[in-house]
Amino acid sequence: MLYTELLAIAVFLITYALIIDERIHRAVAAMAGAAVIIFTQIVPWDKIPEYLDLGTIFLLMGMMIIVNTARKSGLFEYIAIRTAKMANGSPVKVLILFSIVTAVVSAFLDNVTTVLLLTPMLLYIAKLMELNPVPFLLSEIFASNIGGAATLIGDPPNIMIASASGLTFNDFLMTMGPIVLVDMVIMLGMLYLIYGKGLRVQPEERQKIVQTINALDERAAILDRSLFNKSVATILLVVFLFFIHSSLGLEPAIIALTGAAIILFWSRVQPDEILEKIEWPALFFFGGLFIIVGALVETGLISQVAGFVVAHVHTTGEAMILIAWFAAFASAIVDNIPLTATLIPLINDMGTSMDVGPLWWALSLGACLGGNGTAIGASANVVVIGIAEREGINISFVDFLKIGLVVLVVSVAIGLGILWLRYIW
Amino acid sequence: MGYFTSLIQRKFKDVAGTRYDTVMREYREFLLTEEERKIPEVRSILMPLDYFVKEIPPALYETLSSYEGATVSLVYIIDLEVIRIVEDSLNADTMAEFKRKREAFGDEILQKATADLEKAGLSVKSRMFSGRKFDNIQEIAESHDMIAVSKKYAASMTDVAPVSPVTMRLAQTVTKPIIIY
Numbered sequence: 001m002l003y004t005e006l007l008a009i010a011v012f013l014i015t016y017a018l019i020i021d022e023r024i025h026r027a028v029a030a031m032a033g034a035a036v037i038i039f040t041q042i043v044p045w046d047k048i049p050e051y052l053d054l055g056t057i058f059l060l061m062g063m064m065i066i067v068n069t070a071r072k073s074g075l076f077e078y079i080a081i082r083t084a085k086m087a088n089g090s091p092v093k094v095l096i097l098f099s100i101v102t103a104v105v106s107a108f109l110d111n112v113t114t115v116l117l118l119t120p121m122l123l124y125i126a127k128l129m130e131l132n133p134v135p136f137l138l139s140e141i142f143a144s145n146i147g148g149a150a151t152l153i154g155d156p157p158n159i160m161i162a163s164a165s166g167l168t169f170n171d172f173l174m175t176m177g178p179i180v181l182v183d184m185v186i187m188l189g190m191l192y193l194i195y196g197k198g199l200r201v202q203p204e205e206r207q208k209i210v211q212t213i214n215a216l217d218e219r220a221a222i223l224d225r226s227l228f229n230k231s232v233a234t235i236l237l238v239v240f241l242f243f244i245h246s247s248l249g250l251e252p253a254i255i256a257l258t259g260a261a262i263i264l265f266w267s268r269v270q271p272d273e274i275l276e277k278i279e280w281p282a283l284f285f286f287g288g289l290f291i292i293v294g295a296l297v298e299t300g301l302i303s304q305v306a307g308f309v310v311a312h313v314h315t316t317g318e319a320m321i322l323i324a325w326f327a328a329f330a331s332a333i334v335d336n337i338p339l340t341a342t343l344i345p346l347i348n349d350m351g352t353s354m355d356v357g358p359l360w361w362a363l364s365l366g367a368c369l370g371g372n373g374t375a376i377g378a379s380a381n382v383v384v385i386g387i388a389e390r391e392g393i394n395i396s397f398v399d400f401l402k403i404g405l406v407v408l409v410v411s412v413a414i415g416l417g418i419l420w421l422r423y424i425w
Numbered sequence: 426m427g428y429f430t431s432l433i434q435r436k437f438k439d440v441a442g443t444r445y446d447t448v449m450r451e452y453r454e455f456l457l458t459e460e461e462r463k464i465p466e467v468r469s470i471l472m473p474l475d476y477f478v479k480e481i482p483p484a485l486y487e488t489l490s491s492y493e494g495a496t497v498s499l500v501y502i503i504d505l506e507v508i509r510i511v512e513d514s515l516n517a518d519t520m521a522e523f524k525r526k527r528e529a530f531g532d533e534i535l536q537k538a539t540a541d542l543e544k545a546g547l548s549v550k551s552r553m554f555s556g557r558k559f560d561n562i563q564e565i566a567e568s569h570d571m572i573a574v575s576k577k578y579a580a581s582m583t584d585v586a587p588v589s590p591v592t593m594r595l596a597q598t599v600t601k602p603i604i605i606y
Contacts (some may be wrong), residue, residue, distance in 0.1 A: 020432075021432065021435075021437045022432065074451070077451060077452060077455075081455075116444055116445060116448055117448055120448060120449055120452045120456075121452070121456075124456055127459075175471040207587075212457065215457065216455060216456065216457070217455060220454070221454075221455055223451075327444065383445075388443055390445070
């Protein structure tokens with residue numbers, strides 16, 4: 001028994017170290033770890049389906065198919081141009097509107113795709129206005145991470161939490177939605193306080209900017225009108241079905257896969273073209289992690305840690321604070337997916353001694369918003385900063401840390417306050 | 426610190442990969458480049474007129490009005506070659522009548538164009554003389570920033586030649602931006 005426990009811990013720690021180190025692709029690290037676990041039969045073959053969270057994997061797969069098909073229509077570029085026009089040449093409006101659009105799109109689609117498609121437009125506008133693009137890029141990063149926390153499908157930790165806890169799309173929206181709303185306002189206010197003075201253009205310059213942006217034709221961004229219409233219709237249908245999935249008795253993954261099937265069938269886009277764009281490494285990464293964490297559950301290690309936590313943390317309120325802050329600071333440094341995968345069985349085990357309902361929200365809050373803390377805290381951060389660097393705009397690790405940590409602490413504290421008032425007070 | 430730095434570099438290495446390149450390619454299809462965004466400075470516009478340019482479309486005035494502060498030089502040229510042929514074949518009275526009618530037509534179109542251009546907020550200078558249409562316009566164009574010329578300039582329209590030969594030659598040889606209406 002001791003041998004299997006030690007091996008499970010060793011595999012978990014080595015895999016974690018490899019994921020952080022990044023010399024080996026995280027998917028390969030997770031698969032290799034899972035292979036050791038299965039080979040040594042720490043998790044028996046017939047128990048694999050129990051640990052492999054197909055709800056999470058299929059939900060991610062379905063959404064990837066929908067997003068990649070919709071992308072081909074030019075939908076996101078269309079949204080970017082419309083947003084730019086709505087700003088009417090005002091830098092502050094650009095900051096606010098792009099943040100709102102980023103948050104809303106991130107709440108329903110994956111964060112990396114959202115920032116990848118909106119960043120070029122933001123850089124273009126900043127260049128046009130001859131303004132420092134950094135506040136716009138930072139607001140996009142923060143909005144993407146905050147917005148992703150609002151819904152069940154907004155961020156992988158939420159998908160995993162929902163799959164493990166049975167919480168519905170509406171549960172997430174009703175609990176995390178208000179927190180996200182308040183955090184967004186506070187985040188934008190903070191950025192305005194810091195960068196507001198530099199967000200100004202002369203009236204005559206503004207006129208020229210408006211003329212140039214108005215000259216952009218959003219219809220030219222639509223590469224395929226028919227696919228555009230079908231994409232919008234499918235996304236709206238999928239979002240509607242997410243709202244009522246619990247009433248229908250359907251898992252969120254079923255909704256996503258159904259949406260994927262509808263858009264592929266309806267649009268007649270070549271499936272191999274779309275299926276090869278699915279982020280298979282990410283899905284294998286998830287699969288491997290589930291097995292590695294499953295080994296910790298199987299050997300009883302998670303129960304022991306849960307017992308230790310319960311012995312030292314006496315109330316749900318204390319546990320909520322501990323989980324939110326631990327998840328937030330840990331997510332700022334390491335990937336929030338393995339972190340969430342590890343904390344989920346721990347919270348499940350704590351359920352025998354306390355009400356864990358609020359703890360799921362604390363985990364969601366910490367894991368999603370923790371990504372704002374550092375430049376490497378979330379994929380969206382790395383993508384935006386990387387793009388900025390390619391365009392000659394340098395956002396250093398320390399520069400990001402200075403503002404990112406403040407945003408992390410303030411947004412998690414506010415979220416925790418709201419959760420406290422709602423569940424503990 | 427060395428390990429930490431290389432860790433950060435690994436994180437950012439080829440961050441968005443080919444996906445960003447694809448996105449940028451798609452954006453370039455409809456975003457104006459810096460060069461495309463630069464509006465050429467236009468302070469003087471040359472507008473050649475003659476007997477064949479019977480009317481000027483209102484859309485042209487609208488286009489020219491976007492060059493705020495520019496001066497339009499209306500130049501009406503009566504073809505020297507035509508005058509020479511007419512002088513050779515007609516008597517002095519008929520010749521005088523011919524010149525008077527051509528000049529009256531020129532005055533009329535110059536006045537109308539001047540009024541319409543001024544209404545569009547542009548300042549206008551006009552003159553009328555006898556000369557060689559292509560050579561004179563090519564020479565005068567050197568001191569202007571832009572030319573707006575009719576496709577009927579110096580010739581009547583035919584089905585086989587939708588743009589007059591003089592207008593075509595101006596478009597090919599003059600180095601200034603040209604609007605053909």
